[in-house]
Amino acid sequence: MKKILFFGLFAFLIIMLTACSGEGEEDSAGGEIEATASVGDDIEGATEITFWTFNELHMQIFQNAAERWNKENSDRPIKLVAETYPYDQLHNNLLLSLQSSEGAPDIADIEVGRFSNYLEGEVQLAPMNDYIEPIKEKMVKARIDMYSKDGNYYGVPTHLGATVVYYNKEIMNEAGIDIDSIKTWDDYKEAGKTVLEETGVPMTTVETDEHWSYWPLVSQSGSGFFNDKGELTLDNEKNVKVLQFLDDMVNESKIAVPTPGGFHHSEEYYGFMNEGGAASLMMPMWYMGRFLDYMPDLKGKMVMKPMPLWEGTEARSAGMGGTGTVVTNQSENVELAKEFLAYTKLSKKGSIQLWKILGFVPPRSDVWESPELQEDNKYFDYFSDRIWDMLVDIRSEVSGVELTTNTTDVITELQTNVMHSVIRQDSQTPEEALKQAADTISAKMESKE
DSSP: OHHHHHHHHHHHHHHHHHHTSOSSEEOTTSOEESEEEEESTTSTTOEEEEEEESOHHHHHHHHHHHHHHHHHOTTSOEEEEEEEOOHHHHHHHHHHHHHHTSSOOSEEEEEHHHHGGGGSSSOOBOOOHHHHGGGGGGBOHHHHHTTEETTEEOOBOSOOOBEEEEEEHHHHHHTTOOGGGOOBHHHHHHHHHHHHHHHSOOSEEEOSSSSTTTHHHHHHTTOOSBOTTSOBOTTSHHHHHHHHHHHHHHHTSOOEEEOTTSSTTSHHHHHHHHTTOOSEEEEEGGGHHHHHHHOGGGTTTEEEEEOOBOTTOOOOEEBOOOEEEEEBTTOTTHHHHHHHHHHHHTSHHHHHHHHHHHOOOOSBGGGTTSHHHHSOOHHHHHHTSOOHHHHHHHGGGEEOOOOOTTHHHHHHHIIIIIHIIIIISOOSOHHHHHHHHHHHHHHHHHHHO
16 A cells, blocks of 8 residues: 555656646656657658657767668668656656556666666566677676676666776976875875975865765775665765765865865866866766866866775775666567667777767777777867776776665765765764764665565
8 A cells, every 4th residue: 555655646746747847848758858869760661769868968879879770770770769858857757657567768868876766676677688798798897787686787887987086287296296106095195285285275175965075985995885685884884984084184184175066066166176276086087078168277287097095905996977778678679779779888889989979988898999099089188198098907996886776865865964964064973974864764764665
């Protein structure tokens, strides 16, 4: 009865949100479409393949693939119909469509933080094992495991998502610090003290409205928010230690400051960093585009390096963020949709296009040394350095994350309570804040049972 009531309330909420969404093109599911694109609609007899995404940029890789596919497969062309929806709306509509067995697209993007919701119970997605297993050894393991369940690979990753440290070499040189000498987080902390003393500039910034300053460090340390049984481990010893490290940098040694605007995607932060506000930043590699788009004055000053190590660990990076693209079991052409998805994102050509079109480091590492990825482009021009040697060096050291249906609750607690009370307000110790968050999440988990 509880599940029926929840599903009814969920459906009602979706209808109300859609009705109040304002002006915009409406699709058959009643959702507002932000952007549309089609390829092959002028080809007679083409098989229609529908694609939903929450990021308009992702349509570009599929459009490119559809154009190439139709040239190479004139005997079985496709008509790609791609639609972009607001983030929450896409995930809600897709989940509702799968639960009701009606209205789902052939192919869809699912953001990593929501992916576990689609693996509950009887999975309504088509396994991609036929295409992933033959190249499994060429893929970065952490990036395919996160979209798997019971030996089946349901999601195809979009990028590596390796977390790195972006250093402002101009500030580091002024402080007399050799960036390559920073091997551990203790080294990083000591370098930060010198940077602050010599330049008056903080070593870095720590988010209070987001989780990107904390989660990568947790993963890299060999910990997580849940264990392999799905049990909550948010307030374990390692996680407390990691948060204490961030707290000490901000509130004790003062070598870090709370991120202006609260997170690394705010206008306040972009302006602060663009003017040389901090000597470094830890974020995943997909953040490269933000430098190009919003911090033009740092061109030629920024370099990317692996994350410093925690004592006793060997992971110099953490795979963070991401989108798993899936084929739904409602597709009338499941095998064709799977083949087209693999062609788009798993083939060598498709992997190369992920870099050339979107600037994403492909999770298929055997293409990193391809000539096409060595060509001059705007990213190499901005960062004044090739990145592939570094990635080849650390590809086996990219730690993964353990996702569960309750991961979203953890992220919410970090964003709304933990990081604020510990970093910005300095009103709770890391141990107190994580314990309080764990109690809140445990209560929610119990109520779902």
